[in-house]
Amino acid sequence: MSGSKLDLDPGVVAACRQAARQIAEQVTDQIAGRTTLSVERSVTRLLGVDGADSLDVPLPNVLVDHVHERGGLGHGIAYWLGNTMLQTGRSPQEIADSVSAGEIVLTEIDLADDRAIHDRVAEECAARLKEISGRFDERRAMRERLGEGPPPLRYVLTATGDVYEDVVHAKAVAEAGGDIIAVIRSTAQSLLDYVPYGPTTEGYGGTFATQANFRIMREAMDEWSEKHGRYVRLSSFCSGLCMSEIASMGAWEGFDNMVNDALYGILYRDINIVRGLIDQRVSRMINGYFGVVINTGEDNYLRTADAIEAAPSVTASQFINHQLARESGVPDGQIALGDAFEIDVPVRNGLLYEWAQAQLTRELFPDCPIKYMPPTRHMDGNLFRTHASDTLFNLVTIATGQGVQTIGVPTEGIFTPHIHDRVLGLQNVDYVFNAAHDLGEEIEFKRGGIIQTRAQEVLAAAHVLLERIAQTGLFEAIEQATFGDVSRGVEDGRGIEGIVTTEEGYFNPVVDLMREATYA
């Protein structure tokens, strides 16, 4: 490959892309003709429905369940909302309130002409999308006005469980040079088939992703950014059973980045494959449309599978995820594919293998930012050793030019970071990024040496794997425990009951409008 430091064979790379395209197309066919409860709920959210009833059931759930129980969801929630808007003159939010109060039954209202329904709801949807886009335009202007740090962007997690504590931690992160703050979600949230409502102060290993929490963080960080003259991004997780809803909430609240990978939920939360991939498609579409950068989760595989043996599965997955993201209309500049520094500490020349893998990812996806994750799996209570491992990780990050780096913290093997742990992590990053700033430009790898050979071997094995998956399909590959050594069956898993077969006349204005915009 021209300009390749790894001397990669362009023919193999092209064949990988071709196989990945084929795999992604198959997935598209396999999930076609279906929608999910959460996709429909995200339509209501983008139409402006918010709030919860007296039992804390979010109104998007009230609305979608109301139609689903009456067997109408095969037409899409937009159809019923559009009709009710036409016939009653109410807004989507007013309709949700009326349904919640038991005043109207959407499926019993006289039906207007299909065309008129579509036009009415499409018009409403276009207006809302325009409103959100307008906010993102302002945000982009703010980002440009204030400026941000140069890549690799320093991505830092806050996870206290209490959104108000998260704000304090986030400010400490910003002060120490963090560029992106990710509100990591509470342990139980992935399995909830709704998004909790309102600000929350109790979470475990993370803080609930709610729209109110997003807003609280956004306001605090915007204030910080204005005061200090540097824009700080926010990120959260489109994962679990509500991927596309979280994407919608993030859109309203101006989140800049989102982790967005169905495989994480499928493998590690036992979410049904089809459910996850349908939700992912729409959720990535929403992120893509508003210019949000998505992060994929290949790093996770290395937490349950061996980093050396499983390297080809990471590369293969990156090819597939890249194609799946593109099929959802996400441009390369917004696809931060996942990668991680997870080789066990005693492995001789482990650093060289990490270097090879990091450089390989960079070269295979030159236009994608790449999200590089720190060592975690083999980190333990010896926080000083973890800090040392992080130094090597930081060195590889800067020398291979990763786009986004999740920073390592010394207490990674113990608990979710305390306020000073992140600052220590960021100081380590500062030190290494500065001291080795242009190292990447100076380095060429020995022809046929350990690094080149390793990268070529991983690529070749990824190619074999991709060809095999192209034959069997992605679902079968997941069943065969290709990723993370975890096996999941297509008929199993949580959320399967929330998949709905669409009927003749199904209508999703969000998807239609976004697709039009992408392919216009």
Next chain:
Amino acid sequence: MPRTVDLTAVTPYADHLGDGLVQLSFTLPVPYSLAARKAALELAGKMGFEEPEVVHYQQLTDGYTYFVMYGRCVQTVDFTALQGEGFDIEYMGEEEIESFAAEHLGRRIVVVGASTGSDTHSVGIDAMLNLKGYHGHHGLEGYRSFQTYNLGSQVPNSVLVAKAIEVGADAILVSQTVTQQNLHVHNLTELVEMVEAEGKRGEIILACGGPRVSSELAKELGYDAGFSKGTYPHHLATFIVRELAARVATAG
């Protein structure tokens, strides 16, 4: 003449025997200032450290200051009184366990395990139960004397207890990794309560494990044993076969 350690009055060792030097680091929710430094010194004094010294301090954000300190600890512990507190257990090897079980129990031991509640971390329980095991030691599934059921992760306590009763388990094995806000304590306690409510506490051995689980914590919560980092399947198996054999002996 080299000095010898007085094991009845042990204090931390840094540079010289008996210097008592301790490193500590923490954050105070006060603005970065000389007063903050004073506050840290005073606090260390109240913790009982002599000659406390701030070697580094810095602002984290407005109103928060981080410290690295040293201080001399003047407390001592009597190490001689603490012998036999755990590390000295002699674990049996796999074959030894098999023959011990055959001799003392003469039947397969049924164990049911899971990572419970919303905890999705399964590597620990898999390490104990699955054939593959951990660092080259296979899990109980690979033992002739054990019949294992691994329910995986995110398993509600109620499901785990029901399964244990259904298969007549000798032991329930619980793994807990997420400990923030004491989530693990809550989950572990709930399981004990459920087993008690079923009237099975006397019949079933309860063992738990996880990176932040200690045998002290486990016992405090009503478990028979708790295991942490560095546990291998044969450690667990040794405990189970000995405990069952003891129970058989007292019953017989």
